Amino acid sequence: xxxxxxxxxxxxxxxxxxxxxxxxxxxxxxxxxxxxxxxxxxxxxxxxxxxxxxxxxxxxxxxxxxxxxxxxxxxxxxxxxxxxxxxxxxxxxxxxxxxxxxxxxxxxxxxxxxxxxxxxxxxxxxxxxxxxxxxxxxxxxxxxxxxxxxxxxxxxxxxxxxxxxxxxxxxxxxxxxxxxxxxxxxxxxxxxxxxxxxxxxxxxxxxxxxxxxxxxxxxxxxxxxxxxxxxxxxxxxxxxxxxxxxxxxxxxxxxxxxxxxxxxxxxxxxxxxxxxxxxxxxxxxxxxxxxxxxxxxxxxxxxxxxxxxxxxxxxxxxxxxxxxxxxxxxxxxxxxxxx
Ligand code: TXA
Ligand code: MG
Numbered sequence: 539x540x541x542x543x544x545x546x547x548x549x550x551x552x553x554x555x556x557x558x559x560x561x562x563x564x565x566x567x568x569x570x571x572x573x574x575x576x577x578x579x580x581x582x583x584x585x586x587x588x589x590x591x592x593x594x595x596x597x598x599x600x601x602x603x604x605x606x607x608x609x610x611x612x613x614x615x616x617x618x619x620x621x622x623x624x625x626x627x628x629x630x631x632x633x634x635x636x637x638x639x640x641x642x643x644x645x646x647x648x649x650x651x652x653x654x655x656x657x658x659x660x661x662x663x664x665x666x667x668x669x670x671x672x673x674x675x676x677x678x679x680x681x682x683x684x685x686x687x688x689x690x691x692x693x694x695x696x697x698x699x700x701x702x703x704x705x706x707x708x709x710x711x712x713x714x715x716x717x718x719x720x721x722x723x724x725x726x727x728x729x730x731x732x733x734x735x736x737x738x739x740x741x742x743x744x745x746x747x748x749x750x751x752x753x754x755x756x757x758x759x760x761x762x763x764x765x766x767x768x769x770x771x772x773x774x775x776x777x778x779x780x781x782x783x784x785x786x787x788x789x790x791x792x793x794x795x796x797x798x799x800x801x802x803x804x805x806x807x808x809x810x811x812x813x814x815x816x817x818x819x820x821x822x823x824x825x826x827x828x829x830x831x832x833x834x835x836x837x838x839x840x841x842x843x844x845x846x847x848x849x850x851x852x853x854x855x856x857x858x859x860x861x862x863x864x865x866x867x868x869x870x871x872x873x874x875x876x877x
Pocket of ligand 2: 677678686
């Protein structure tokens with residue numbers, strides 16, 4: 539088995555990581571959203587090694603990360619709309635789908651004619667991308683079916699023995715993956731919500747729609763605009779139900795269910811915690827933004843307790859809360875109760 543080093547992301551470690559990337563290997567690195575599992579996006583074999591390490595289905599395409607816009611030259615067709623959004627939100631948690639060129643191998647985009655591109659806003663990611671001077675394909679650094687990693691320790695849990703190096707850059711600020719917006723049609727369409735909201739996009743380019751499958755399961759036979767929507771997302775071993783409503787109503791509904799069940803744990807807004815008395819409750823922060831920052835970490839922690847049921851307090855799925863609710867809905871297999 540390969541030895542996996544997990545080291546603080548100092549200048550020397552970043553150089554070492556860049557050398558590994560240049561030699562076709564896979565390296566994990568921090569971004570502002572979640573940790574990524576990177577390899578040379580233009581090298582077939584290197585990209586295949588990412589899919590192998592993650593056990594990711596080959597039909598789920600990867601995001602290509604760059605440090606400078608100029609690196610897109612030759613990779614994809616950059617539209618005026620894309621330039622406006624880059625001016626507004628790059629570097630940052632916004633991934634854009636653009637039509638690709640032949641330079642991008644089919645494994646990277648899972649055979650699709652579009653390529654997802656993003657410039658992350660994290661000093662370690664940017665230093666690494668500059669040092670290797672390559673476009674880097676990077677999915678989230680979890681094993682398929684596990685929550686995305688928001689700390690180096692989560693990456694080590696999932697990737698030990700599978701990759702040579704993890705750069706430890708501390709906890710990720712945002713905590714959920716980037717917004718994915720499709721710019722290949724007439725109107726920008728959000729396929730995966732993130733910290734940059736549909737309203738943020740509409741403010742810059744006039745309009746923006748949201749794919750219906752963002753907050754509901756795909757219908758039988760419905761085609762997925764993004765392959766990531768088709769695949770089973772993180773499901774905790776425990777069953778999960780999400781409750782939405784006032785603190786009082788949610789606390790009453792959750793407490794009743796908790797008392798009827800063995801092995802239940804609660805995940806609730808900080809302000810609501812006192813309403814649960816001495817029942818076993820974890821904090822999801824005080825706002826949707828804090829919830830996004832904490833969710834994946836909490837799901838890992840709760841799974842470790844061996845609980846059988848997670849009773850979670852959510853938010854109305856709109857505005858700032860769309861990103862965290864998209865992940866909570868999927869973790870709960872869309873079992874959402876409005877009280
Ligand atoms: O924040 C992030 O985006 C992180 C960090 C590491 O940058 N990356 C990440 O990658 O979340 P991943 O592979 O876990 O998610 C990429 C999503 C998937 O749902 C995939 O299906 C979609 O983007 N995607 C990528 N390329 C696509 C394409 N050409 N067309 C449609 N969807 C695409
Ligand atoms: Mg992922």
